Amino acid sequence: GQNIDQPTEMTATEGAIVQINCTYQTSGFNGLFWYQQHAGEAPTFLSYNVLDGLEEKGRFSSFLSRSKGYSYLLLKELQMKDSASYLCAVREEDNAGNMLTFGGGTRLMVKP
Amino acid sequence: EPEVTQTPSHQVTQMGQEVILRCVPISNHLYFYWYRQILGQKVEFLVSFYNNEISEKSEIFDDQFSVERPDGSNFTLKIRSTKLEDSAMYFCASSRVGPGANVLTFGAGSRLTVL
Numbered sequence: 001g002q003n004i005d006q007p008t009e010m011t012a013t014e015g016a017i018v019q020i021n022c023t024y025q026t027s028g029f030n031g032l033f034w035y036q037q038h039a040g041e042a043p044t045f046l047s048y049n050v051l052d053g054l055e056e057k058g059r060f061s062s063f064l065s066r067s068k069g070y071s072y073l074l075l076k077e078l079q080m081k082d083s084a085s086y087l088c089a090v091r092e093e094d095n096a097g098n099m100l101t102f103g104g105g106t107r108l109m110v111k112p
Numbered sequence: 113e114p115e116v117t118q119t120p121s122h123q124v125t126q127m128g129q130e131v132i133l134r135c136v137p138i139s140n141h142l143y144f145y146w147y148r149q150i151l152g153q154k155v156e157f158l159v160s161f162y163n164n165e166i167s168e169k170s171e172i173f174d175d176q177f178s179v180e181r182p183d184g185s186n187f188t189l190k191i192r193s194t195k196l197e198d199s200a201m202y203f204c205a206s207s208r209v210g211p212g213a214n215v216l217t218f219g220a221g222s223r224l225t226v227l
Contacts, residue, residue, distance in 0.1 A: 031214055042116075042203055042218035043155065050214075087155065091214065098143055098207055098216065099168050102155040 002026045004103035006088050011109045012078055020073045020106045022088030031091040033100060034062050034073045038084045046086075047073070075108075083110045114138040116219035118204050124225045128193050133222045135187045135204030144187045145205040145216060146179065148172070155203070161187065194226045 003025040012018040024032070031050040035043035049055055049064035049071060061074040073086055085105040091098060117136040125131050137144050146158040159169040161179055176198075178190045187206075191198055201223050205216040 033214075042220050045215050045217070048214055089155075098145070098214065099157045099160060099170075100147075100216065101157065104154045 002090075002092070002101050004088055004090060004101060006086075006103045006106045008104065009107045009109070011111060012075075014078055014080060014110055014112050016078050017074065017076050018078060018108065020075070020086050020088075020108065022071045022073070022103060024069050024071070024088070024090050024103075026090050026092050026101065028092035029066060029090065030093055032062075032064055032071050033089045033091070034060075034071075035087040035089060035102075036084050037087055037105065043087055078110050080110050080112070083108060114217075116204055116206055116217055118202075118219035118222050120222055121220065122223045122225070124227060125194055127196060127226055131191045131194055131224060133189045133191075133202050133204075133224070135189070135219055136185050137187055137204065137206030138217060139185075140208065141206035141217070142209045143167075143207045144179075144181070145207075146189045147203045147205060147218075148200040149203065149221075150197075150200040158189075158202075191224075194224075196226050199224055199226045 006022045033048050034046040036046050037043045047062035054063045059076045064071045085107045087105045088103040089100040119134045144161040147155050149155045157170050159173045160167045176192050180188050201221040203221045204219040207216050
C-alpha cells in the first residue's frame with residue numbers, strides 16, 4: 001500500500017528556519033514533489049526531487065534520501081506569507097499519467 | 113504566467129443531480145488531470161487524460177464519473193447522480209510533454225456542495 005506521512009501542524013517564528021519532514025512507503029518511486037497550498041486555494045509547485053540530495057531554490061530547499069524513504073522541505077528566513085499547508089507528494093511510476101499520491105499536508109503557522 | 117482556469121468556482125446541487133465541472137488547461141500542455149480534496153483531508157487523484165483518452169484512474173473514479181475534451185480547449189469532469197460524499201473541492205491540473213512534464217499546474221478549484 002501507499003503511505004506518506006508528514007506532521008499535521010508546525011509553528012515557527014518570522015525570520016527563522018523550519019524543516020518539514022516527509023516519509024513515504026510506496027510500491028514504486030519516480031519522484032517526490034513539494035507543493036504549497038494556502039487555505040482555499042490551489043496547490044502551487046515548490047520543488048521536485050528524483051535523485052538523492054539537496055535541491056535549492058531561493059529560500060526553499062528540498063532534500064531526498066531514497067534509501068530511507070525520506071524527504072524534507074527547508075524554509076529559510078520565514079515570512080508571514082509562508083503560513084500555509086505544505087504537501088508532500090510521490091510519483092510512483094514512470095508513466096504518462098503522472099499520478100501523484102499526496103500526504104495529508106503540514107499546516108505551518110508563522111508567528112511574528 | 114499561464115494558468116489553469118476552472119468554472120464554476122462554487123456549485124451547490126441537490127443529491128442525485130448531474131454536475132459538470134469545466135477546466136481550461138494551459139494551452140501548450142497535453143496531459144490533463146482531475147484531483148479532489150474533501151474538506152480537511154488530503155488531495156486525491158481521480159483521473160489523468162492524454163491524447164483523448166484516460167491514461168490512469170483511481171478507485172474513486174467509478175462509473176459515476178466521466179471526463180471529456182469536447183473541443184480544443186476545454187476539459188470537463190461530469191459527475192452523475194451526485195451523492196453527499198461527493199462534496200469536495202475539485203482541482204483540474206495540466207502538465208507539459210518533455211522538459212517540465214513532471215510539474216503539475218493546478219487550477220483554483222471548483223467547490224462542489226451536494227445537499
